[in-house]
Amino acid sequence: MKAVQYKDYGNPDVLKRVDDALIPVCGPHEIRIKVVCAGINPFDVKKRSGMMSKGHPLDAPIIPSTEASGIVDALGSQVTDTKIGDAVFGFAFGGAACEYALLSQWSHKPDNVSFETAGSVLVSAHAALRALNELDLKQGNTLFVHGGSGGVGQATIQMAIAKGLSVIADGSEKNQALIQSLGATPIRYGEHLVRDVYAHAPNGIDGIVDTSGTQLEDLLTIAKTPLKIRTLANYDGPSFGVKIPSYPKDSKQLLDEITGYLADGRLKVKVTGKFTLDQAQEAHRFVQTQHTSGRSVFIINENL
Numbered sequence: 001m002k003a004v005q006y007k008d009y010g011n012p013d014v015l016k017r018v019d020d021a022l023i024p025v026c027g028p029h030e031i032r033i034k035v036v037c038a039g040i041n042p043f044d045v046k047k048r049s050g051m052m053s054k055g056h057p058l059d060a061p062i063i064p065s066t067e068a069s070g071i072v073d074a075l076g077s078q079v080t081d082t083k084i085g086d087a088v089f090g091f092a093f094g095g096a097a098c099e100y101a102l103l104s105q106w107s108h109k110p111d112n113v114s115f116e117t118a119g120s121v122l123v124s125a126h127a128a129l130r131a132l133n134e135l136d137l138k139q140g141n142t143l144f145v146h147g148g149s150g151g152v153g154q155a156t157i158q159m160a161i162a163k164g165l166s167v168i169a170d171g172s173e174k175n176q177a178l179i180q181s182l183g184a185t186p187i188r189y190g191e192h193l194v195r196d197v198y199a200h201a202p203n204g205i206d207g208i209v210d211t212s213g214t215q216l217e218d219l220l221t222i223a224k225t226p227l228k229i230r231t232l233a234n235y236d237g238p239s240f241g242v243k244i245p246s247y248p249k250d251s252k253q254l255l256d257e258i259t260g261y262l263a264d265g266r267l268k269v270k271v272t273g274k275f276t277l278d279q280a281q282e283a284h285r286f287v288q289t290q291h292t293s294g295r296s297v298f299i300i301n302e303n304l
């Protein structure tokens, strides 16, 4: 099958389009889809760069992207809640930038949600929901989202508002209107962050979701305790008492909640990067700018 692969870690040049990748075979609890769209996330960029490899070289080619939408074309022997031909989206930890991918966790795609949205929402929305759940805020509480204009930030804002929170979020100057359109109070990140958060929340902040990985000292000043912060982007966080949200064994409840928000329109995805498999290098260069203002996808089969 057609796929993007890399055989060595490195810059985007290591990404190659191939025609002879093996079509994967379902394990008992997996489904296989004919991929329509595959999401491209900062995680894919970090993994490809080798920063997560602990110095170990690759022993087999990697297909990037870990989420996809598409049409079910094969079922594992233990799968009972899905049938061939269903439109689904989910996690594809074995790689999704290819024609056929295995999903280990999935949800049915609501009819009113596009394949582009479904194929690029999960990595970011799942992380956002894990962070929000761990903060366990109550209706009327105030949340600050650091990096509110990115994929995770936009998902965090929208789901926080769906839960009845009041949200302040930062982004660059060009993304102030975007943040406001999602229902949050926009401010800029950088030098005056503490002052600007307090200008909008004189009584303090009840929780912070950090998607940017910068300005940890300021976040600690704003929150007054690391316990009120969850970071998705700062690996130094734990040494300051700031937790990275953990990954639950069973995600079904999270997937169902995200699917519900998509179906009723409370969670919308802005897809700002659309690429073919031939444009994989360009796609990763775009995502690694960290200023895409939305999600990015490979469009692999638009005829389905």
Ligand SMILES: NC(=O)c1ccc[n+]([C@@H]2O[C@H](COP(=O)([O-])OP(=O)(O)OC[C@H]3O[C@@H](n4cnc5c(N)ncnc54)[C@H](OP(=O)(O)O)[C@@H]3O)[C@@H](O)[C@H]2O)c1
Pocket: 041, 042, 043, 046, 123, 124, 127, 146, 147, 148, 149, 150, 151, 152, 153, 170, 171, 172, 173, 175, 189, 190, 211, 212, 213, 214, 232, 233, 287, 289, 290, 291, 292, 293, 294
């Ligand atoms: N642990 C997990 O499961 C998990 C899951 C998903 C994502 N993540 C991580 O979460 C992070 C965000 O992911 P994403 O998909 O939302 O990325 P993204 O779409 O690229 O968003 C990046 C965000 O950071 C902001 N930003 C860029 N430079 C900044 C700076 N110098 N100071 C402050 N903010 C800055 C951007 O704002 P502007 O564009 O307005 O400048 C934007 O809001 C990544 O590190 C990703 O790996 C972790």
